Amino acid sequence: MITIALSKGRIFEETLPLLAAAGITPAEDPEASRKLIIGTNRDDVRLIIVRASDVPTYVEYGAADLGVAGRDVLIEHGGAGIYQPLDLEIAKCRLMVATRNGFDYDGAVRQGARLKIATKYVQQAREHFAAKGVHVDVIKLYGSMELAPLVGLADAIVDLVSTGGTLKANDLVAVEHIRDISSRLVVNQAALKLKEDRIQPMLEAFAGAIGQ
Ligand SMILES: Nc1ncnc2c1ncn2[C@@H]1O[C@H](COP(=O)(O)OP(=O)(O)OP(=O)(O)O)[C@@H](O)[C@H]1O
Numbered sequence: 001m002i003t004i005a006l007s008k009g010r011i012f013e014e015t016l017p018l019l020a021a022a023g024i025t026p027a028e029d030p031e032a033s034r035k036l037i038i039g040t041n042r043d044d045v046r047l048i049i050v051r052a053s054d055v056p057t058y059v060e061y062g063a064a065d066l067g068v069a070g071r072d073v074l075i076e077h078g079g080a081g082i083y084q085p086l087d088l089e090i091a092k093c094r095l096m097v098a099t100r101n102g103f104d105y106d107g108a109v110r111q112g113a114r115l116k117i118a119t120k121y122v123q124q125a126r127e128h129f130a131a132k133g134v135h136v137d138v139i140k141l142y143g144s145m146e147l148a149p150l151v152g153l154a155d156a157i158v159d160l161v162s163t164g165g166t167l168k169a170n171d172l173v174a175v176e177h178i179r180d181i182s183s184r185l186v187v188n189q190a191a192l193k194l195k196e197d198r199i200q201p202m203l204e205a206f207a208g209a210i211g212q
């Protein structure tokens, strides 16, 4: 059996055409079903539905052979035990620093102020500000980071931005670009060796589908 870990929503939707290119069709839609293990048209392939940030953990421990995870999530996880053979170029966005519109971010940084940063991406926030020599207190949140500067929890956030619509709706502005993000195919290192005969053709089909 080959087990593929996916998260519901954009990763699942954007991975569907790649699975199709490898001849894999899910038997059910995870949005419509409460099932966490979903069969496919292939007896030897199943999907497991997990939180986006849990995909690397399932793959690291071999509970899933393959998975699809954002670069944001992979960097936070650290990537131990995981092979990352393909950038699937799906779920594209940017990791950015954002503040309330009108907050003098450059001034605060210039004056060496200690900034409060709210984020789900604690590692990447720490690294970003350490590299700039800016002192920060990082406050870990699990979602809706955009709220934090509006209610005085933080001076700035580190979050994902795609269209910019969420920032705009909350009167926030992006002040720094940290990195471009897309999702990658991740593979358990042991599984790649032990199940190479079945995993390698899948990797080739995915690569073909994205034109690599
Ligand atoms: N607005 C966006 N546009 C494009 N890609 C995005 C966007 N937001 C997040 N992503 C990418 O898609 C991945 C999955 O996002 P999704 O919203 O499904 O999960 P999440 O809510 O961030 O994670 P979790 O449920 O683990 O907290 C993210 O890790 C990121 O790489």
Ligand SMILES: O=P(O)(O)OC[C@H]1O[C@H](OP(=O)(O)OP(=O)(O)O)[C@H](O)[C@@H]1O
Binding pocket: 143, 144, 159, 160, 161, 162, 163, 164, 165, 166, 167
């Ligand atoms: O620039 P935009 O196009 O507005 O996208 C940015 C938003 O997308 C992500 O949230 P998502 O939609 O995944 O919601 P969730 O993570 O809170 O479920 C991210 O955390 C931002 O809030």
